[in-house]
Amino acid sequence: MNRPTGYEPLYALKAVAPDVWIADGGWIRFYGVPFPTRMTVIRLAGGGLWLHSPIGNVDGLADAVAALGPVRHLVAPNWIHYAWVPEWQARFPQATTWGCPGAAERAASRGMHLALDHELGDAPPGAWAGEIDQRLARSGFHREAVFFHRASQTLVLTDLIMNFEPAKMPWWTRPLLRLGRACDPDGRMPRDIAMGFLPQAEHLRDVVEAMIGWDPARIVIAHGRCYDRDGTAELRRAFRSVM
Ligand SMILES: [Fe+2]
Structure with a gap:
């Protein structure tokens, strides 16, 4: 969807810290509810780029990203954030693709082939160990890798905290977002994800304590x-x- 999300300019790199950028994208629908999208770009010490949750409109963004350095890693950080990974793979075929457990299976269930080189685990792979810390939060419902860029002290989450600004959201979504506990400034783990973690409360607490x-x-x-x-x-x- 190309209508404004409130995070304009879209498909433009915005610096948030040294060697860390975000780019906001258009809307994606999840069970009918429109979500504004965002990717994060981290430049590793060797100069290569690590792309977290790549957004759509690759053609509108790829040149700006490539100007920062070579794209080395494409990361589908949770089981439902992979929609535009294939487009980025096509544009940057030399990049390595990392996917959260469950992402390839969910994509396949929707008729999409998600080709992963590696699955993300509960510790960072050698490719970014020492620069980006990593844990894997997993419930029966939700699986998400969380990341911490040491140099900039930036925590990169996907859906474990949602913080919708109601004024930027369609009016009819606002009651749902409030019910889901996902509204600015008190953005939290959305209620459906949190309920899924109830049987794994100790595991979730462990991941939160690590963060x-x-x-x-x-x-x-x-x-x-x-x-x-x-x-x-x-x-x-x-x-x-959960604490
Ligand atoms: Fe999401």
Whole structure:
């Protein structure tokens, strides 16, 4: 969908920290509800780029991304964030593709082939170990890898915190988002994802404690307003029900 999302300019790199950029994209529908999309780009120490949750309109963004450095890694960070990975693979065939457990299967269930080189695990692979920390949160419903860029103290989440700004959302979605506990400034783990983690509360607590231990300065998320300061305090707020 090409109508404004409130995060214009779309398909433009926006610096959020040294060697970290975001790019906002158009809407994607999930069970009928429109979600604004966002990708994150991190430049690793060797100069290669790590692309988290690539957004659509590759042609409108690829040249700007390539100007930052060679695209080395495409990351589908959770089981439902992979929609435009194939387009980026086609544009940057030399890149390695990493996918969250469950992503390829979900894509296949919708008639889409998602070709992954590697599955993401509960620890960073050698390709970015020492620069980006990583854990894997998994419930029976949701699976998501979380990342922490050490140099910039940036935590990169996908759906574990959603922080929709109601004024930027279609009016009819606002009651749903409030019910889902996903509204700015008190964006949290959406209620459906949180319920899925109830049987794995101890595991989730372990992942949240690891994220708090990273002591992030900021949190970049895929949907809604990012938290550009006090990252650790925002984690304690957002996950207060599991701590
Ligand atoms: Fe999402």
